[in-house]
Amino acid sequence: MNPIATHTTDDLGVAWKDDAAWQERLDSDRRRAQAVQTTAQRAFTETVVERALAVGAEAVALTGSTVRMRRTAISDLDYHVVGPRPQVSDLPGDVDIYASDRDAFWKKLRGGDDFVQWTLREGCILVDSDIFRDGLRAIAVEGLWPNPGPKLERLPAHMKIVGRLLAMGDRDAAQAELRAALTSAARAVLLGAEVFPLARAELPEQLRMVGAERLGEALRVTIDTEPSLEDLQRFLDVLAQVAHVDVRT
């Protein structure tokens, strides 16, 4: 796999072009999903797919660090569903299901959302009525590239939450929210540099390659360690510089 996917449609392949090629992509993705998951994860994924189909989903993909084989201690099992969100709150474990209807899928894709592109470029497509295939075609034919703008626009509000948690002294919560905000900023920076952001654990290295070492190091530390409140404040200041926001006001 390309460790630093750049702004190109070359790595999208041509699977969307004909039925046989698309079937091969689906078969390959299903084999890959089997290979990258543990037995328990596979069982969980089967349940998610069954429940998604039962409520009328037309497409389901396994996404995120699992499919990149870069899970960390805090990784979720991530899914992208086109259709109603399946109910999974009774199931144990860390799971994140992004669900949208068909209209929202297209609005997000053409509006520059990177998560939809992530699913199509890197995800393991498990079920598809052809909407994922059509989405991939749209990326290739229309030359769609995600827009980092919305991520940067959401950063000030997100940083305010981190500031509130730091002021309260809730180190665990502050770290979780700061890590999320750093991840979002990292993806925005990479997209702006025309580098497609991969799994969270891969972002520090991708950031280093585009000259954003400080942001990458702050993210790495919040993924791999348990920094003090003082260190978290310092990383929030790094983030503020990226977002051009004064978090202390």
Place this chain on the structure above:
Amino acid sequence: MSPKSKRELAREHLETAREDLEGGREKDVINALFYAAEAAAVALAEAHGVETKQRHGLKADAVTELHKKRVLATDYGPTLRELNQARKDVWYEGEDPDLDEPLADVLDEIEQLVEEAEKTQ
């Protein structure tokens, strides 16, 4: 200054959620309720020897386990998981809040969990 206990943090987050609810700041309510619930879950889990590490899912699993052990009369695990998904949708994806229950009802439920945590030593 010694760090605050999880029980104290749970109560503080809960009161923040109440203020946000009264102020009509729905997105902030979801976050504050989630962290109130998580802090209470960790306080209870630690008091009863259940591991949570730094994982959101394990904290939800812990309160479900404590319900199965009859430590808690209610299983708050599904609510924790719903709040976790809701805050990610809101803050990471820019979506509108989407919870099965009104926020005021969720706040009442989480307050019960916080009160359970406050009974622990």
